[in-house]
Amino acid sequence: MTGRVRSLAERLLESATQTLTEAGVASPRVDAELLLSHVTGVPRALLVQRARPTEEHRTAYLELVDARARRFPLQHLTGQAAFRYVDLEVGTGVFVPRPETELLAGWAIDAARESGRGAVVLDLCTGSGAIALSVVDEVPHASVHAVELDEVAHGWAERNLLGTGVDLRLGDAFEAFADLDGTVDVVVCNPPYIPLDAWESVAVEARDHDPALALWSGDDGLDAMRALERAAWRLLKPGGVVGAEHADAQGESAPAVFAGRWLDVRDHRDLADRPRFVTARRP
Structure with a gap:
């Protein structure tokens, strides 16, 4: 009996998590999910179930993961930072x-x-x-x-x-x-x-x-x-x-x-x- 085929979103997240882990990022899985959520517009909690990344999404995502691996701040890549009850533009x-x-x-x-x-x-x-x-x-x-x-x-x-x-x-x-x-x-x-x-x-x-x-x-x-x-x-x-x-x-x-x-x-x-x-x- 074969296992379930992983979706493109799952494969992208797993690869990104490994890349960010090797780069020494403190929260690799979380950052991988937040970046994919940013690219696809799908809430982080629903990525595996609902995200259907296109080729354009994939290209943009890999570029962001590479930048994060080079230790660019996550918030600079998404352009936003949450603080208490407000969202801020940052860069x-x-x-x-x-x-x-x-x-x-x-x-x-x-x-x-x-x-x-x-x-x-x-x-x-x-x-x-x-x-x-x-x-x-x-x-x-x-x-x-x-x-x-x-x-x-x-x-x-x-x-x-x-x-x-x-x-x-x-x-x-x-x-x-x-x-x-x-x-x-x-x-x-x-x-x-x-x-x-x-x-x-x-x-x-x-x-x-x-x-x-x-x-x-x-x-x-x-x-x-x-x-x-x-x-x-x-x-x-x-x-x-x-x-x-x-x-x-x-x-x-x-x-x-x-x-x-x-x-x-x-x-x-x-x-x-x-x-x-x-x-x-x-x-």
């Missing part, structure tokens, strides 16, 4: 938002709600606009502002924030919004935080394809955090709060930046129980 020149940053965004959303109607929220180092878009999506009564220094990344944020009412600016995150000094309820930031000597430890996708401005931050990775501490002190009203992501090795050093003049300095862990972001309150 070359912008930092791809990570799932762990959704926790920081959730903290900012809760803080904005607690601040009441018309809460003023600043997203510094906005990149693709992920946090700002999530805040305005989930707290529509908030007054949301965002800033990005890199011109290419700023262009991506413009696309993602178009029509949302977010005040998006181009400039240095830690010098921007002088017009809002002392009036802000929530400052949130996913700053660069990788030490300059940590090159080898960074995933190829980030090291080779995310903008350098979004990654590196001095010898200890905390140069941007120190600049953020000074900027947040200037921007926040009394009782306002700041939250910032950091590397999992900075669970003590990042909160230490806010020690002294800040209240309620606290570090928060991610879903993998790793130190992930610090929050503090202005007296």
